[in-house]
Amino acid sequence: xxxxxxxxxxxxxxxxxxxxxxxxxxxxxxxxxxxxxxxxxxxxxxxxxxxxxxxxxxxxxxxxxxxxxxxxxxxxxxxxxxxxxxxxxxxxxxxxxxxxxxxxxxxxxxxxxxxxxxxxxxxxxxxx
Amino acid sequence: xxxxxxxxxxxxxxxxxxxxxxxxxxxxxxxxxxxxxxxxxxxxxxxxxxxxxxxxxxxxxxxxxxxxxxxxxxxxxxxxxxxxxxxxxxxxxxxxxxxxxxxxxxxxxxxxxxxxxxxxxxxxxxxxxxxxxxxxxxxxxxxxxxxxxxxxxxxxxxxxxxxxxxxxxxxxxxxxxxxxxxxxxxxxxxxxxxxxxxxxxxxxxxxxxxxxxxxxxxxxxxxxxxxxxxxxxxxxxxxxxxxxxxxxxxxxxxxxxxxxxxxxxxxxxxxxxxxxxxxxxxxxxxxxxxxxxxxxxxxxxxxxxxxxxxxxxxxxxxxxxxxxxxxxxxxx
Numbered sequence: 001x002x003x004x005x006x007x008x009x010x011x012x013x014x015x016x017x018x019x020x021x022x023x024x025x026x027x028x029x030x031x032x033x034x035x036x037x038x039x040x041x042x043x044x045x046x047x048x049x050x051x052x053x054x055x056x057x058x059x060x061x062x063x064x065x066x067x068x069x070x071x072x073x074x075x076x077x078x079x080x081x082x083x084x085x086x087x088x089x090x091x092x093x094x095x096x097x098x099x100x101x102x103x104x105x106x107x108x109x110x111x112x113x114x115x116x117x118x119x120x121x122x123x124x125x126x127x128x
Numbered sequence: 129x130x131x132x133x134x135x136x137x138x139x140x141x142x143x144x145x146x147x148x149x150x151x152x153x154x155x156x157x158x159x160x161x162x163x164x165x166x167x168x169x170x171x172x173x174x175x176x177x178x179x180x181x182x183x184x185x186x187x188x189x190x191x192x193x194x195x196x197x198x199x200x201x202x203x204x205x206x207x208x209x210x211x212x213x214x215x216x217x218x219x220x221x222x223x224x225x226x227x228x229x230x231x232x233x234x235x236x237x238x239x240x241x242x243x244x245x246x247x248x249x250x251x252x253x254x255x256x257x258x259x260x261x262x263x264x265x266x267x268x269x270x271x272x273x274x275x276x277x278x279x280x281x282x283x284x285x286x287x288x289x290x291x292x293x294x295x296x297x298x299x300x301x302x303x304x305x306x307x308x309x310x311x312x313x314x315x316x317x318x319x320x321x322x323x324x325x326x327x328x329x330x331x332x333x334x335x336x337x338x339x340x341x342x343x344x345x346x347x348x349x350x351x352x353x354x355x356x357x358x359x360x361x362x363x364x365x366x367x368x369x370x371x372x373x374x375x376x377x378x379x380x381x382x383x384x385x386x387x388x389x390x391x392x393x394x395x396x397x398x399x400x401x402x403x404x405x406x407x408x409x410x411x412x413x414x415x416x417x418x419x420x421x422x423x424x425x426x427x428x429x430x431x432x433x434x435x436x437x438x439x440x441x442x443x444x445x446x447x448x449x450x451x452x453x454x455x456x457x458x459x460x
Contacts, residue, residue: 015175024275025369031277057298106357108279110357113284113288
């Protein structure tokens with residue numbers, strides 16, 4: 001092989017870079033899906049669990065637009081057949097009291113940083 | 129036709145994943161075994177190809193000269209375009225690898241009605257290639273959030289810059305837009321421009337469609353048909369820590385995405401996508417343009433090369449030569 005030193009150095013850099021996910025996790029605790037704190041007062045959310053899991057961010061975004069731009073404050077759930085206020089603080093955080101033990105758990109794990117908290121305050125967080 | 133053939137090939141691959149992981153319930157095969165095999169084929173195959181290239185001799189000094197060569201002291205040398213030092217070669221390689229310098233030279237001949245030809249600068253391919261490769265790199269790095277716990281600050285930073293316009297939720301990634309636009313441009317260029325269509329083969333269209341399929345399936349599952357992202361992370365983390373588990377209910381679209389990525393990884397070392405490693409081993413780029421100063425020794429071992437001597441030549445063609453009246457050393 002010609003230019004052995006240079007080529008093997010380059011290949012070593014390539015292999016180290018490409019196998020990063022494998023060696024980076026050596027010696028770390030096995031990944032466990034974060035456990036979320038379940039609300040104590042409510043049995044069900046405004047929509048069913050699968051829907052909330054997949055669409056909660058789209059729903060909150062929609063609520064924000066409807067409340068702020070169109071002045072529509074009421075959400076009629078086809079799941080519970082009840083009416084809720086379209087409010088992160090008054091509706092969501094009423095049951096999911098602790099942001100750190102609910103929202104942040106998954107968001108941190110998959111490196112999502114929603115900008116809800118640029119404007120909204122976490123009431124429990126303020127007290128701490 | 130070649131484009132359609134490639135398109136159907138990608139559709140067939142997506143269908144395999146849909147049927148396999150969706151209908152037949154082979155989540156472990158499509159979520160763990162095939163991706164791991166693909167990653168192994170990619171890394172090992174890539175190294176093997178590069179070593180093969182490293183073993184090939186470079187018999188001649190053939191760097192491309194794109195400027196004034198080092199000459200008499202009062203003639204200004206183009207030190208990067210025609211490098212005569214290792215520093216110059218390294219700089220030229222960096223320009224090539226990071227900024228695609230040679231594509232920047234692209235010219236487009238234009239024929240006027242009176243028969244005159246003009247060569248005008250054409251930067252679209254350079255721009256499209258640059259947009260494509262860099263958005264692909266950012267998307268690749270961003271995906272490391274599924275393979276690390278805790279996610280490193282660098283990857284979180286890339287993520288937040290990429291979604292800085294805060295459009296919709298989940299926030300729109302800018303690289304998603306650039307990536308799809310660039311791949312679409314690179315494809316349309318092959319279809320629309322007649323002379324490029326003429327030289328385009330299946331092996332040109334197939335990777336483009338495959339990459340477009342990967343991009344679209346990723347976008348589809350992020351913004352439209354959402355998958356259980358926490359279950360996805362459980363699977364990807366299990367994959368890289370060898371504690372393999374296939375969580376239920378991720379959604380078939382994820383397996384389509386993952387299978388197309390696996391196919392890309394396996395296809396990579398077998399195809400012209402190897403230009404990723406090949407660009408560093410191009411003698412036309414990585415050699416020093418100082419052939420007048422230093423003699424380039426042909427590394428071939430000449431004692432092993434079989435020469436076809438004149439005697440052998442005459443032995444081979446003697447009858448025909450005599451027939452045509454050509455003088456021969458040994459008569460028939």
